[in-house]
Amino acid sequence: MIAVAALGYVLASGLFLMLAGWALLAWRGRPHAAMLCLASLLSAAFFGNVVMSILAKTGSTLLIEGLEILRSAAWCLLVIRIVSVHRNGTVSAAPSARFHASIAVMFALAFLVTAALSLPLFQQDAYTATIRAAVRVVIAIAGMALVEQLYRHTPSDGRWAVKFACFGIGAMFAYDFYLYSNATLFRAVNVEVWAARGFVNAFTVPMVALSFSRNPRWLSGIGVSRRMAMGSTTILGSACYMLVMATAGYYIRVVGGDWGPVIQWAFLAGAIILLLSILSSGTARSWLRVFLAKHFYHYSYDYREEWLRFTRSLSHDGPALSERVIKAIATLVESPGGSLWTQAPEGNFRQQACWNAPTLACEEPENSAFCELLRQHQWIIDLDDPARLPDELPDFSMPEWLTGMSQARIVVPLLLRGDLFGFVVLMQPRSKMKLNWEIFDLLRVASSQAASHLGQQHAAEALLVARQFESFNRMSTFVVHDLKNIMSQLSLVASNAERHRHNPEFQDELLATLKHSTQKMRFLLQRFSQGHAPESPAPVSLDAIVRQAVAEKAGLQPRPSAEIEDGDLVVLANSTLLLRVIGHLLQNAIEATPGTGRVVARLRRRGEAAILEIEDTGQGMSDAFIRDKLFKPFSTTKSSGMGIGVFESRTYIHELRGTLVVDSRQFCGTTFKITLPLYDCEGVSLGTAA
Template identity: 50%
Template sequence: MTSIATFSYAVCAAAFALLAFLLLTRWRARPQSRVLAAACLLSALWGVTVALQAAGYPELAKWANTLGILRSAGWSAVLVLLIGNYRKEGSRLPLGLSPALVIISAAYLVFAAGTAAAIWDINSIIEGGFMPSVAARVGIAVLGMLLVEQLYRNKPVQERWAIKFACLGIGGIFAYDFYLYSDTMLFRQINPDIWAARGIVNALTVPLLAISIARSASWSIDLAVSRRVMFHSAALFGSAIYLLAMGSAGYYLRYFGGSWGTVMQVSFLFGALVLLVGILFSGTFRAWLKVFISKHFYSYNYDYREEWLRFTRTLSEHGPGLGERAIQAVAALVESPGGALWLRREGGACVPAASWHVPMPQDAEPADSPFSVFLEEREWVFDLDEYDDSPDKYDSVALPAWLRGFPRGWLVVPLILQGKLFGFVVLQQPRSKITLNWEVIDLLKIAGSQAASYLAQEDAANALMVARQFESFNRMSTFVVHDLKNLVSQLSLLTSNAEKHKDNPEFQRDMLETLDFSVQKMRLLLQKLGRSAAPEHPSPLQLDQVLRQAVAGKAAFEPRPQLDIQDAGLRVVADRERLERVVGHLIQNAIEATARDGKVAIRVERHGDAAQVSISDTGEGMSEEFIRERLFKPFESTKSAGMGIGVFESREYISELGGKLEVTSSQPGGTTFKILLPLLRVQAASIDIAA
C-alpha cells in the first residue's frame, strides 16, 4: 500500500507540474494563467511531499498537511477570480454585492486557520485535537464545492461551455476530499485505500482543467470588490488577528499563572473581547478604517454608487425634519459627527433652520454680508482650518463672530440653487482626519446643490399648502358674499315694491316672511364665518318641507313662484340649510330671468328611485353654447352684479349627494332645471349591499 500511495501522489505531482509548465510557457497569455499556475504548483508540491511521506519520511506529515491546505486555498482563489462579476436577473453586479460569496470566503478563512492551528499544535490545549482538524477540512471541502456551485450557477449560459470542465475538475478535487474526511470522521481513522487513491483522482482532474483552459478565451473574469466588502473583510481579518493574539496571551497567562491561571485567563479574554466589541462599534474607528481603505486600496476616495444611493435615501426617508436629514447626509460624506443648517428667507437673511448633534444656533447671517457674498460668488467649500493658516486663499473675507464660536467648526458647505445662495451647512471636525482634495470638494459641492433642491422643494410644498388654505378661505368667502348678494337683491326688490303695495295686507304678510327669512339666512352666514361653526351633518329630510321653506322666502317677488307637489313625503339625505340654499338660488335665478307677468313653477315628483325637482320659468332662455361653455363655469355670469358661482355650487353639492343637475333651455321659451336626488330608501339599500 505504501508503494501504491507513493506512485499515486507522484503521478499527481507530475500531472500538475506539467499543467503549470504549460501555463507559464505556452498558455501564459490565458486569463488568470498566473493564479492557475500557482494553484497547480501548490498541488504539485503537495503531491511530492505526500509521496515522500508515504515513501518513508513521516516527519514530512505536517508539511504535507499544510501544503494540502494551501492547495485548497489556491483552487478556492481560482474559483473566486473566475466568478468575478456574476449575473443576476440579466444585470451585472460586482462581486462585492454577492453576500453568499462573501460568507463562503470568510468561512473558508476561518476553517483554514483552524485546520492550520490543529496541524501545528497551536491549539494543543484542546483535548482530541485530531477530530477538530478533520472537521475543519470537511468544512473547507464543503465551502470549495459551494464556490464551484456559485461559479457555474452565476455564469450566463453562453459562458458555461468554457467553464464547465474547470468546475468538474476543481469540484472533483473538493468532492473527493469531502469523501475522504467524512469517512475519517465516521470511523475515526483515515482509510488507507481511499487516501492512497487520492493522488490518482487528483491527477485525473488535470485533463479536465486543461480542456477548460484551452477554452478560456471566452471566460468572463472581471473582478470588482466593493468598499463595503473590503471594509468588512479588513475588520474581520483584524479581529481574527487580535483574537489570535489575545488567545495566545491568555494561554500563557493560564500556563504561568499557577492556581490563579484559569481566573486570569478568563478575565483577560473577557476584557479583550469587550475591548474588541467597543472598537468595532466605535464610530471613530470605523471612520478611520474607511478612510484608510479608500486612501490605500482605491484610486478614488468614494464608491459613488453607494454614496449617492445612501445620500438620496437619507434625504427621502421618513423621520426627523428634512433640514436635519440634509445635514446628516452631507456630514456622512466626510465622516463629520454633527453640524447646523442655515437657510435664506424672504427677509434677506440666512437664518438657522436645523441642527444635528450640536446645539441649535441663534444667530442669523445677512445675505449681503461679505461672507454670504463670498459663498455665493465663489461657490467654494470653506475650510476654516485652511483659512486660519492661509486667509489669503479666501480673499481674507471677514468671518462672522458666530462662526468663530461654532463648536469644533470645520467646513462651510454652500447650498447653491440656480446660481444663488440658498443656504449653507456648517460641519464639525471629522472623526478621522480627511484630506480635502479636489474629489472631496467636488462631491460636497454637488451634494450641497442636491440638498438645496430638496429643501427648496419642501419650501415650495409648504408655500403651496398655505396658498391652498387661503384659496379654501377665499372660496368660502366667495360663497358667503354670493349669499349676501342674493339677500341684498331680495331686500332691494322688496323695497322697490313696498311703495306700490304697502297698503296691501297680503304683501305686508309676504314682506314680513321675506324679512324673517333674510334674518335667518344672515344668522346662518354669521355662524359659518365664526370659528365655532359646526360642520355639516347630512340627515334624512322631507323634500317637500325644504321646498316650501325655499318658496316661502321668495313669496314677496314677482312673479311669485308656484309649488306643485305631485308626490308628498319623499325623503332624501342632505344638509338642510345647504340644500335649501341650492334650491333657493335656482328659484331666484328663475325669478330674475322672468318678466313680472311670466311664470315660475316648482314641481316635485318621484322619478324611479330618485326624487325629481323641476324649476321652470318662461324667461328669455339660454343658448346651447352658453350652457355648454359658461353656465357651470365659476366666476362666469351674464348679470351685471352676478358672481357666477351659484349654479356651480349647486351642481357640486348635488353631485356630492349622488344626484344630478340637468338643464334644458330654448330662446325664447324659458329654462328648466331638474334636480335628481336619490331617495333615502335606495341609499340605505346601497349602503347595506356595500357593507
Template identity: 50%
Template sequence: MTLFVAASYISAAIAYFFLFFLLLTSWRGRLYGLLLAIACLLSAFWAAAIASQSHWGYPSVFVIEILEILRNGGWSVFLITLLGPFQHRDNPSAPYRMRRSVLIIGLVYLVFLSIAIFYSDQLKLEFATSGRFAFSSGFFSSVIMALIGMILVEQYYRNTSREQRWGIKFICLGIGGLFVYDFYLYSDALLFKKINMDIWIARGWVNTLIVPLIALSAARNPKWSVGIALSRHILFYSSALFGAAIYLLVMAAVGYYLRLFGGTWGTVLQLTFLFGAVVLLIILLFSGTTRSWLKVFISKHFYSYNYDYREEWLRFTRTLSEGELELRSRAIKALAQLVESPAGGLWFKQENGNYSPTAGWNITPPNNAVVAKGSEFCLFLEEKAWVIDLQEYASEPVKYSTLILPPWLPAIPKAQLVVPLILHHELLGFVVLIEPRSAINLNWEVRDLLKVAGTQAASYLVQDETASALSIARQFESFSRMSTFVVHDIKNLIFQLSLMLSNAEKHKDKPEFQKDMIETVALSINKMKRLLEKLSSGNQAEKPEVFYLDKLLWQIVERKNINEPKPVLEVFDPGLIVKADYSRLERVIGHLIQNAIEATPKGGQIWVRLLKKDHSAVIEIEDTGHGMSEQFIQEKLFKPFESTKTAGMGIGVFESKEYINELGGQLAVDSQVSVGTTFAISLPIYQKSLRN
C-alpha cells in the first residue's frame, strides 16, 4: 500500500517540479507567472512530503498539514491575483483598497494554520495509533478550502470575456478539478471519520493529470489580467454554487444515514438516493424557473434596486442587435428577458392604421387578433403609456377605468403584460408577454424599465421599417435610372435612323450609301436586342472583357462616317489593351463623338486620337464646334438632366463620366466658346498579353 501511495505522489511531485522549472525559465518578471511558479513549487513540496512520509515515515503529519494549507493558499492567491485583489476608488488619486473578500479568505487561512498548529500533537497521536488521517477539524477546514478554491475558479471563468475563455479554460478545468477532488475526498472523510485510502492514493495521479492542463494555459497566456466587481452575475453563480455545495453535503449525510440504518439494503438505498439527488440537482440548476427565482431573490434581499441597469441594458441592446432571429422576434425576446418571461407576441401598426400580429417568440399569435385604429385599447396605450398587468386588471379594474381589452387578449394562455411601443408620442405597436417564470412585483421600477425598453425597441423597429422602405425606393430608383439610359439609347438610335432616312433621297442609288445603310440598320437592330435583354434580365452585372482599343475606335468612327462632318481617327500608339464592357464603352465613346458631330457645323473638323501617356491609354475627341463656357462645364455639364439640346435628356455625358470612373479612368474637358471642345478619356492599360 505504501508503495502505491509513494508512486502516486512522487509522480505528482515530479510533474509540479517540472512545470515550476519550465515557468522559471520562461519568466519575464510578470507577477502572474511568479505566483503560478510558487503555487507549483508548494504543490511539488506537498506531494513529495506525502510520498516521503508514506514510504519512510517522515516528515511528520503536522508538516504535511501545513504544506497542504500553504499549497491551497498558493493556488487561491494566484486566482485572487488574476481576479484583482484591489478595489478601485472613485477618486483616481486615492490609494487602492484591498477587497473585503480577499481579507476574509486570508483570515480563514490564518485560522486554519492556527488550528493545525494547535492540534499538532493530536494529529501525531491519531496517526500513530490508527495509521490513517482521522482529524475531523482538519477535514472540515480542507472542505472549506476546497469550496473557496471552487468559488474562485468559477468567478474567474465567469468574469472572463468569451473571446479570452479559450486561453483560460484549461487552467480553470485543472485547478477546478484539483479543488473538486479535494472536496470529494474530505467530504467522504467527514462522513466516515477517516480518509478513504483508495481516494487518497488516486489523488496523486489526479494531480499529475492536472499539470498538463495548467501548462497549456500558461503557454496560451503570457499575462493574465481580468478585472472583477461584485455584480449580480457573480453573486448569482456564487449563490448557486454555495447552494449546490450545501445541498450535496446534506444529501451525502442522508445517504450515509440510509447506508448505516438500511440493513442489508443500505448500500443499494444509499446509491439510489445519491443518484436521484444528483439528477434533481442538475434539473434544478438548468431550470429556468429556479434561475429566475434566484435572480429575483437576490435582487430583493441584496440590492436596493431590482436591476443591474448596466448589465440589463447591455444584454437588451445585444439581443436587439445580434442573433439568428428576425428583428421583431428579437425585440420580443429582449423585452421578455427583463421580466424573465418565456414567450411573447408583437402587434405592429400597418399601412391602414390597424395593429396586426407580425411576430412571435416561443408562441404563435392568433391571426385574427387585429386591433382597429382609434379603439379604446389603442387610445389608452397611447395616452397613458402604461404597462398593463392583465392579472391586476382582472382583480382591480378600477385602476384601468377607461381601458377596454380586445376580446382575444384574455384568451391568450397565461398572457400577463402588455408593453406599449411608443415613439414620439405615437403608438407604433405593443408586445404581449406571457406570465414570468417567477412571480414579480410590477412596481414603478419594473414599469419604467419596460416603458424605456419599449421605446428603444420601437426605434429599432422603425429604423428597420425605414431601411426596408428605402431599399424598395432604391430599387425603383435603379429601375428608373436604367430606363432613363435605355430611353437615351433609343433616342440616339432614332437620330441615326432619321439621319439615314433624310440622306436616302440624295444617296439611295449609291452602292456605298446602300452598304452603310444596311450596316446601320443591322447595328441598330443589335443594339435594340441588347437593350431588350438588359431590360428583361433586370440590369445584371456587366461582363468585362479584354480588347484592343484601336479596333474599337475604328468601328465607332466607321459608323459615324454617314454624318457631316466626318470624324477623323489618328492612332499614334496602336496595340493598347483595356479591360471593360465592350458594348458600354462603345456607347460612351460613341456618345461623345456624336456630341462633337452635333456641336460642329458641316464645314468644321473632328479628330479622334489614341495615344499613350504614362501608364494610361488616352482618347482625345477634339472638334471645332461652338464650344462651352467654363461656368457651364463646372455647373451643368456632368449633372444629369441638364442639356443645351432641345430634345436632349442630359444624361449622356453624366453616364460617360460615371462609367469611366468605374474603370479607374478619368474624363477631362477643355472648351472655349466659338473655338471648340476637347474631351480626353484616360483609361488604365491592361498589362497582361491579350493572348494569355
C-alpha cells in the first residue's frame, strides 16, 4: 500500500511540475500563466514532500500541511482571477479587493490554526487531528463553491474553454472534501483513500492543461452574480455551522457519560432547527445581501437583476397594482412594508393602499410644503436624516401624520409628466442601511416607472368610465327614437278620438294601442335598469313576429298587410328586438307612403334562409342617399326623424348572421329585404344568410 501511494504522489508531483514548466514557457498572451505556474509548483512541492516523508520517513508535518494550504489557496485564487475577467481583459467590477482579502484571511486563519495545533502546547491526538481535518473540509467547500460559480456563470458558448479546468480543479477539492470529511467523522484518515489521492490529482493535470491550451486567455466574460454569491455564502456558512455543531455534539457525547448520546442528538436537533430558522428569516437574508453588496462589490445592486425583478413585479398578475408598486419599491431597500398615497378627485392626497403598514384616514393638501418639496425638487426624503433638505427650505417641517408613523423611513415621490402623481412611504429596512446617491438614483428611476404604470391604469379606468357614458348616451338615443314612435302613435289616436270615440272598433284599437305603448315603455325602462339582464336569443317563429308587427301598425294609414308564403319559419333571435326591427321598417314605410299607397310585409323561404321583404309605394330614395346616408346614424330626410332606426336595424340583423339590403327608386317605392338563417329542431342554424 505504501509503495502504491508513493507511486501516485510521485506521478502527481511530476505532472504538476511539467504543467508549471509549460505555463512558465508559454506565458505570452496568457494572463493567468503566472498564477497557474504558482499553483502547479506548490502542488508539485506538496506531493514531493509527501513522497519524501513516505520513503525517508522524515519530514516536517507542519511544512506538508502548510504547503497543502498554500496549494489550495493558489488554486482558489486562480479560479477567482478567471471569474474576475471580462472579454476585454480588464478586471470586472463584480468581486472587489475585499473579496480577495477575505479569501486570503480564510487561508491565513487555516494556516495559523494548523500551526498552533502543531505546537507542543497541544497534545497530538485524535482531537487535534479532527480539528485539522475540519479546517481542510472548510477549504474544500470554499474551493468547490468557487469552481461551481465559474462554471455556472460562464456563457454556454464559452464553457468549452473552461469546463475541463472546472472538472480538474473541482475534482481536487471534491476528493479533499471526501478525504477530510471522512477523517472528521471517524477521527482518523482512511489509508486507502489517502493512498489514491496522488493518482486522482495526477488525472486532473491533463484536464487543466487541455483547458489552458484551448483558451490561453481564459476570457469568458464571467461575472459573479449576487444571487450566486448569496447562495454560495449561504451554503458555505451552513456547512461551517453544521461542522462546528457536529464537533460540539461529538464532544458532548464523549464527556456526557451515559446521557451523552441523548444530549448529543438533542443538541444537533436544536442546531438544525436554529439553522432553518435563520435561513428562512427575511431579516437574516436582508442583512447578508447588504453585507455582501457593501463589502464585496463596488456597486450595491445588480441592476439587470433588479430591473427584471421590478418589471416582473409591476407586470405580473397578483394583488392590485397599487400594492405591487409598494412591494416592488420596498424590495429595493429591503423594506418590509409601506403605503401608497395618490391624489383624490378633489385634489388632496389620500392613502390608496398599504402593505404591512398602518392604515391612515388623513389627507395631505396638494399645495402643502411637503407636496411642494416632492413636486418641485423631486426630493426623496430620508426620515432618519431630516437635516438632508434643500437649502431654500430652512423652516420645513414634516406633516404630523408622517411623524406619527414611528417605523416610517423613506418617502419616494411618484412624478408623472413633471407633476406629482403620488408618493410612497416605506418602513424601516430589515437591516441597517445608509442611503447614498446610488440608492437615491435607483429609487428615482423605479418611482418614475411605477408612476407610469399607475398613470396608465388611471387613464384606462377613466377611459372605461367614458365608454360607459358613451354606451349610456347611445342607448338614450335609441330610447328617444322609440319614444318618438310611441308619441306618433298616441298623437294619431288622440287626433281621431273626438270623431270616433263612440265607435266600438276604434275603442278596441285604442286599447290595443295603449297596451302596446305601455309594453314598449316598460321595455325601455328595463333597458335603462342597471341590474336588468338582456333577454337571450331563443328560437322564435318568424311568421308570428311579422303578423304581430303588422297588427301593431294596423291603426296607421296606409294600413300594412302581411303575405306569408311559407309558414313555420323559425330563427334564433331575441323576439323583442326582432319585433322592434321589423316595426321600425314598417313605420318608416308607412310614413314615406301616402294614404292611398300600399305597404306589404312578404315572408318566404329560400333554401336554408328566410326572406322578409317590406315593400312600399312611397317616395323612394336616391342612390346617393342610400350609399352615403341611409345606414349612417343621425341622417334622415324626415323633419321629425332622428336617423338611427335603419342603423340600429341593420346592426342587429348582422348580429343574427343575416343581411339587410335595400332597393329603392325615387317616386316609385322602396323594398327592404331581410335575410336570416333558419333554425332547425336540433338547435343549430341551418346556414348563414347570403
